[in-house]
Amino acid sequence: MTDPGPLRVLVTVDDDGMGRLPDLVADLRAVGLSVDAVLEHVGVVTGSIDPAGVAGVRAVLGVEGIELERSDWGF
Amino acid sequence: MTTPSRDDGTADDGTTGRYLVLLEDDSVAAGTRELNRIAGIDVAATADATGPGADLRGAGGLVLDRLGVAVVDADPDQAEALARAAAASGPIAGLERERRVRAITAEEVQTAVAVDESVFTWGLQAVGAQLSTATGAGIRVAVLDTGFDLAHPDFAGRQVTAESFVPGESAQDGHGHGTHCVGTSCGPREPGDGPGYGIASAAEIYVGKVLSDGGSGSDGGILSGIAWAVENGCAVVSMSLGAATQPGQPFSRTFERVATRAMAQGTLIVAAAGNESDRRTGAVAPVGHPANCPSILAVGAVDAAEAIAYFSCGTVDRIGSVDVVGPGVDVLSSWPMPLRHNRISGTSMATPHVAGVAALIAQATGARSWALWARLAQSAIRQPLPSTDVGAGLVQAP
Incomplete structure (x- = not known):
């Protein structure tokens, strides 16, 4: 098996987390998330993470969920 | 015909x-x-x-x-x-x-009809836009797609705000799909060259480029476009794009959460149901991502005879329903110069018809969010077709 490399993920923030988004983003970086975008109006952080780090992201206070990014969009 | x-x-x-x-x-x-x-x-x-x-x-x-x-x-x-x-x-x-009763099948009513498009496209006529005094003035409509031909002559003098969320590409449409969708939702009713094809002809246009000139994209770019539209107070987001799903596949929790948050801020997301069906062989594919999210309005396509388009995705699961339909077959709209206009088909074409009608209703009634959804569905023309294919029916301008 080859190393699949980092996973591109969507991290959804809960309502409490949206109220302290800068701190939460710092927590996400601390557990290994490489942040691409912080979408404050809709409460989503996009980025990439090693597969082993997914559980750590999910455990961050204020994280509602984590989902793999789809890149197969079209018409 | x-x-x-x-x-x-x-x-x-x-x-x-x-x-x-x-x-x-x-x-x-x-x-x-x-x-x-x-x-x-x-x-x-x-x-x-x-x-x-x-x-x-x-x-x-x-x-x-x-x-x-x-x-x-x-x-x-x-x-x-x-x-x-x-x-x-x-x-x-x-x-x-x-x-006399008719069998409720798509094939039954799939009949070609002659439509006079000398003044208005059949799609405008089907939703009654040419009869509406509403124009979408004062309403911001975001079209998230391949961008827009920013120099298109049919849009001279229009207020257009454009942003690209595709790395390395400007908001200028290098494909055509985005320009077509902007044209249907927000283009002119009197372009001066050919029939009127735009529904919310005085809406403020927000062009978010989230698909590349090659027509591909990913969740991150689309979410960035949605967030941008919400931030800018767009009452309607038109998304003629998506990704195919399999029967039984759950909807994206992330997009559903984003949609409910957008709704809470007055932004209704309208998305194409998808083109993965082939009803000519009896195959009906489920509504795609992210139109399958409960809080995103999923749009199927009908033709000029108001029959369901053969490619239009249907309601296959308990979640992921088609909510309404719009004109989506043989649709004339704007295209990047020098072609200027083009005819194409898809739930992608039905979606901006619905988004444009949503803008008209938003202007005429002041409704936003779930109230706007309710008015779209309530005023849609019921059709003798399965609700699993057409939801509440064909949307109508106020």
């Missing part, structure tokens, strides 16, 4: 020429004798078991025992005698003309 004609020999008033005779309870045998006595009608078949397609010709009619109803052929004299019997006491309780 041809116009539909009826060649089955039936009357044009929706009736078949036959009559339904309602028999009094527990009087089927007596009623059958009475039919013969007063009208000379010999009911040869007594057949609840007769299935669809049974041949009634040759017999004077048949009695449906368990329903207490006889279906009979009657000439005017016979019908008059039956009507008199129904008015009097006796085993015959009522009489009415049999109505």
